[in-house]
Amino acid sequence: CSSASTIKLEGKGHAPVNIALSKYWGKRDTILNLPQNGSVSISLPGLGTDTTLRPLASDSSQQVTAQDRISLNGQQLDAHQPFAHRLSQFLDLFRTAEVPFFEVITHNTVPTAAGLASSASGYAALVLALDDLFNWQLPATQLSLLARLGSGSASRSLFPGFAIWHAGQSEQGLDSFAEALDAPWPDFCVGLVEIDVAEKPVGSTAGMQQTTAACALYSAWPAQAERDKAVIINAIQQQDFSQLGATAEHNALSMHATMIASWPPLLYWQAESVIAMQKVWALRQQGVEVYFTMDAGPNLKLLFLAAQKKAVSAAFSGLKVIEPFAKPDTQAAS
Numbered sequence: 001c002s003s004a005s006t007i008k009l010e011g012k013g014h015a016p017v018n019i020a021l022s023k024y025w026g027k028r029d030t031i032l033n034l035p036q037n038g039s040v041s042i043s044l045p046g047l048g049t050d051t052t053l054r055p056l057a058s059d060s061s062q063q064v065t066a067q068d069r070i071s072l073n074g075q076q077l078d079a080h081q082p083f084a085h086r087l088s089q090f091l092d093l094f095r096t097a098e099v100p101f102f103e104v105i106t107h108n109t110v111p112t113a114a115g116l117a118s119s120a121s122g123y124a125a126l127v128l129a130l131d132d133l134f135n136w137q138l139p140a141t142q143l144s145l146l147a148r149l150g151s152g153s154a155s156r157s158l159f160p161g162f163a164i165w166h167a168g169q170s171e172q173g174l175d176s177f178a179e180a181l182d183a184p185w186p187d188f189c190v191g192l193v194e195i196d197v198a199e200k201p202v203g204s205t206a207g208m209q210q211t212t213a214a215c216a217l218y219s220a221w222p223a224q225a226e227r228d229k230a231v232i233i234n235a236i237q238q239q240d241f242s243q244l245g246a247t248a249e250h251n252a253l254s255m256h257a258t259m260i261a262s263w264p265p266l267l268y269w270q271a272e273s274v275i276a277m278q279k280v281w282a283l284r285q286q287g288v289e290v291y292f293t294m295d296a297g298p299n300l301k302l303l304f305l306a307a308q309k310k311a312v313s314a315a316f317s318g319l320k321v322i323e324p325f326a327k328p329d330t331q332a333a334s
């Protein structure tokens, strides 16, 4: 797609993090990041990644370089560092005669304290920066497909609001991309409960491999995940919060059940995670409608409507509340 005349001096991209309401867990192709099942997510505005890309040409006017130059949050990374290595492998897909290497300047606007994975926003922002640099002007669904090659969940971070990632069926994965589910829900709130933000001992990619290879329960997961996805899409369209919350919580617990039933076992929870789950269940008993979801880590993400914001915030001190559909100037981040 890239001819010398269309390449800009630099390309920029921004993408938000997203939280899956019905989860991606397991790959049918580990190279192409093709999932065993589809998923549905909500993007969190204000939390994400900003990336700038510049060509590092090896012509006479510039110092000859034999590798990408990658910085993360203002820090230059060694090429062998895992984050930089994975990113360079992804960039291998896009090198041209004019752009043999890239300078990548990436900043996460995800506060480390939020305990959110940044690979989704990271690869989505990188693909947007590539699109800008090479002036491809690709539609969002095709950008989603490219972002998926970097990290599966990145396919969903191309879109604000709700997004659906279709698992697809083809071997090449040209039918495995996300698209927006355009259904704004102004009252919808996500609360971030920080339990521990230290890097997890088993990353998602390895965790998925472990689960699919060594869990008898896993065989039931893809069909349940597809059913949950359909129920959640319907709940979003009908603005049926009870249906959405209950299905999302059950979906997350079912995913974690497959991890726990692997051997060796994979348990991302900490004692405080269970205490927070019990607090959510106690709140529901008291009539406060709040649900949780959890990813490959110990932190909880709470789902509730604006009418419950006060009660939920009172129960979880320091809760960071995101209102995905609020106008930017009224965006709550308490």
Ligand code: 2P0
Residues within 6 Å of the ligand: 019, 020, 022, 023, 024, 025, 033, 039, 117, 119, 120, 150, 151, 152, 153, 154, 204, 205, 294, 295, 296
């Ligand atoms: C999700 N997770 O749907 C699920 C739920 C974690 C638990 O997508 O190997 O970083 O890069 O495709 O996307 C995290 O896994 O994995 C994830 P790769 P990814 O959000």
